[in-house]
Amino acid sequence: MKKYDVIVIGAGHNGLTNAAYLAKAGLSALVVEKNPWTGGASVSRSLYEGWTYSNCSYVCSLFRPEIYRDLELARHGLQVIPYEGGITFMRNGDYFGSYSDTERHYREIARHSKRDADAYVRYEADVSRQTRLIRPLLLRTPPDPVSFKPRDVMELIYLIRTYWDLGEDILYDTIRFWTMSVGDFLDEYFESDIVKAHLAGSGIIGTALGVYSPGTAYVLLHHYMGDVDGSVGSWGFARGGMGSIAKALAAAFQSFGGEIKVDAGVDKILVANGRVKGVALENGDEHYANIVVSNLDPKRTFLNIMDEKDLPGDVVRKARNFKIRGSSGKLNIALDGMPAFYGMAEGHELLKADFHFTDSLERMERAYDDWKNGTWSKDPYLDTLIPTQVDPTMAPPGKHMMSVFVQYCPPQVNGRDWTDEKRDEFGQTIIDQISEYSPNFKDLILHAEIRTPRELENEVGLTEGNIFQGELTADQLLFNRPFPGYAQYRGPVKGMYMSGSGTHPGGGVMGAPGANSAREILLDLGRKNIVPAALNDE
C-alpha cells in the first residue's frame, strides 16, 4: 500500500487548508473524510430540488485573505460577496437598522437614542482598536509562556510589545475586553435597549453563554475581526453557498497533487513505538504516513480516534475537561417567494442583511435561561439571512433560501436525547417566531432542514454540535487552545498534529488553524515555510 508523507483526517476547510499547504510544499498528502462529501461545516448541499443550502456555516468574513490569495481560491472558483448592515425587528412594530454608510447609520441610531448615535463613534474606535490588535495574531502560532525556546520568547516579546506600544491603559482595556460580558461592555456605551440588543448578538452566537456571562465580549470581537476585501467587520456570502470555500480549497489541494478519499471515516490513528504510522479506517482499510493531522475537535481526536494508552494522562484529562458545549441549532428553508415583513417596504435593502427578532438584552438572557434549564429557547435569538436575494445560484429565479441560525439549542432536551418529534417541535418554535413578523412566511415554506446539536454532531462530527470546536473563552484561547502545552498544533505523540478550530485562533470559517498547523509541520520537517504571514494591517 502506498505510503503518504501526510494524512489529514477530515475534509473541512481547515483540514483542506492544511493539506493544500503541505501538498504545495511538495509532500504527498491524503485527506480522509467520513462523509460522502467534503466541506465539514463549510458545506453546500441540495436537499430539495432546485435549492442549495449552506447547511452549517452560512456567511463568510473570518476566512484569511492571505490564504484566499495565496492558494488562488478565486481562480479555483471562490467568490465572496459582501453584504451591508443588519436589522433587528422590535415587538412594538418598529425596527433598528444598521447601515454601512456612517451618516445613515448615525441617523438610524439617533431615531432610538441621540446620545447612542454619538457614543457609537467611541464604541467603533474601541472595538476597531481591539480587532487591530488581534488580527496580526491570527496567522501566528501562539507562544508558550512557560517555554524558554528562543522562538517562544521572541513571540511573547512581540505580543507584549504590540500592546505596550499603545500605552498601558490599552492593556487594561484588552484584559477587560477578553474577560467581561458583552452586556456589561455595551452598557458602557449605550442607553438604548434595542441598540444594545442588536449589537449583542455577535457576543453569543455559537457559545453556551448568555449576554451577561463573562467572556462574551471576546466572542463579539471574534465576529468583528474578519473582513471582506479589506473592510474589517464586514461579512459576505460565498457564491454558491459556504461549500464553495471547501470546494475551492479542495481544487487548490488537488492542483498540487493531493488526494481526497470520501466515505473514509477514521477508526483509529495508528501509533507504534511512540510515533504515528497512519490511520485505520472504519471500513478496515489502513493508510500509512509519518505525519497524521487531525482536523477533528480535541474531544473526538483524543477520546475517540486515539487510544488512551498511547497518550499522556494529562492529555486525556484535559480533553475530557475541554469545554465544547452544544448551544446552537440551524434551519435551512426553501421558500416559494420573498417573505414580506411588517413595517418593511418590499425589496428594502436591510432585508439583504442579517435580521433578528430579539429587541432587548433581557430577552436574550431569558433565552439563555431556557438552555440552562435543559431545553431550547422558547423565545430564541435568531440570525437570519436570505442570501438568494444576492446569490442567483442557490434557488430558482424569484424563489428564495433562508438560513436561520438559532441560539440556544441544547445538546440534550431535559437530560434526554433528541428525538425526531422534539426536533420538529424545536423547528416549529423558530418558524412561529419568524411568523410573528412576517404574515406570509409560513405559506411560502416548501422544505425545511432542521438541525439540532444531534444532527450537527452526527453529520459534521462536531462534539455536541459546537460550531467553534470548543468554547471561545479566555481559558481556551491563544496558548490555552485547546489546552496549555499543546497550543502549537503538535499532538502528544510524535508525528501527530492538530489543525481544527479547536486550535488557535479558533472557530469560524477562517482557515488560520489549518495554515498555522501546516507551518509548524514544515518547520519540524526542516522544510522552507510557504504559509503566508499576516498582511500589514496598519
Added chain:
Amino acid sequence: MTAPMTEPMIARAADKRVLPTPFHARASALCQTNCWSSWNAYTVVDLYSTLEDEYFAIRNATAAFDLTPMAKYRISGKDGLAYLDKLMTRKMGKLTPGRVMYAAWCNDRGHVLDDGTVFHLDKNHWRLCSQERHLDWLLATAMGFDVEIHDESAEVAGLAVQGPTSCRTLKAMNLEGIENLKPFQLRYFPFDDTELLVSRTGFTGDLGYELWIEPAHAEKLWDALFIAGKPHGILPNGGQALDMARIEAGFIQAGVEFVPAAELVRPDRGRSPFELGLGWLVHFDKPIFNGRRALLEEREKGSRYRFVRLDIDGNKPGNEAFIYNGKKEIVGHITSATWSPSAKMNIALASLKMPWGRPGDELYAEIYYNRELQWNRLMARCKVVNDAFFAPPRRRETPPRDY
C-alpha cells in the same frame, strides 16, 4: 427673423452646463448618492448606491450602465470597408455584416488616437463607437473614399448589460435566441415598434451585452430591462464600479492609459499600439493605413514603453505609484489600480520604460498611504501578469450557462 429653436437644438445648446441622457429620469430615480460626473458633456451616475453592490452586480448578477455619452459615428457607402482598413491598424476584412470588431486608430506618428468598436450593422453601414470624439479625423481620412460619415452620438442611446445573469435577463425580456449570440456578434430585435440592436460586447471582461436604441424608446427599454432583470438581481452601475471591472479585465482606457494623440501638446508623450499591448491589432500586411510608416519604424527600432498588468504584494492600491527596478531606478508608473475583489489581488496597469517588464524583472511599486495622519511608504513587490486578472469562462460561452 430667426426661426425658434427646435427641441433637439434646445437639448444640445451649450448654455446648459451638462446634458441629460435619455435614461436620465430613470437613473436619477435610482441614484441614492447624488454622485454624478460628466462625460462627453452628459451627466452620468458615478455611484448609485454602494461600490460593493454595483461591482458585485457586474460580477455576480446583472448590471446596467448608461453608455449613451459614447461617441458614435455612422459610416455609410460602398467604400466603407476600404475606408475602415485605412483608418484602423487592424485588417477589417473579417468584419462581415452582423459582426463587431475591436480596433485602434493612429495618427501619422503611429500614436493612438483612440480605441473602439466597429459594428457592421448592415450592407454598406457601419458604426464606430469610441470614448473620445473624432469627426475631424474621420472626415480627413475619408478623402478619396465613397463614404459618408455622420456623427450619430445623440441619436443612439446605449445601455451596457453585463454580468453572469445578463443572458437570462435578456431572455426574460423576450429577446428570442439571444443565448445564441456569440461574442462580437450583433443582432436586431423588434422592441416597442422599433429596432433594438444588441451586441455581445462590453467593457467588463464578463458575460455581457450592449443595447442600442433610438432615444425616444430609451425609457421603455430601461423599464423592460429592469422588470425582466428583477429576479436575476439587476442593479444599475455607475462609473466607479465599471472602472474596477475594466481594470480587472485588463482593458486600457483613453485618457488614462494613453492621452488621445489629437490632444497632445507634447507629441512625444503619445503611445503607440505596441506600447499599449495592442500589437495584435497592427497588421502590416495591408499596404496602407494611418500610422503604418511610423509603426514599421517602431517595429524595427523598438518601442519606448511597455504596457504591463501588475500583481502587487499587499493590499494597498498603488494608484499613481512610481515603479522601480531592483537598482532603485524609476522605470515607469502605474496608470490604473484597484483591489480586485474577484481575483483577490492588488492589481494595476502600468506603463514601463523599455526594456523593463520582462519576465523575471524585479519591480517595486512605491505606495504611500495615510493612517490617522501618519504617512507610510511601501516598496511593494510587483509581478507582471500576462492575461486579464479575471477572465471567467462564461464570457465566451455560447449559449452561456444560467449564472
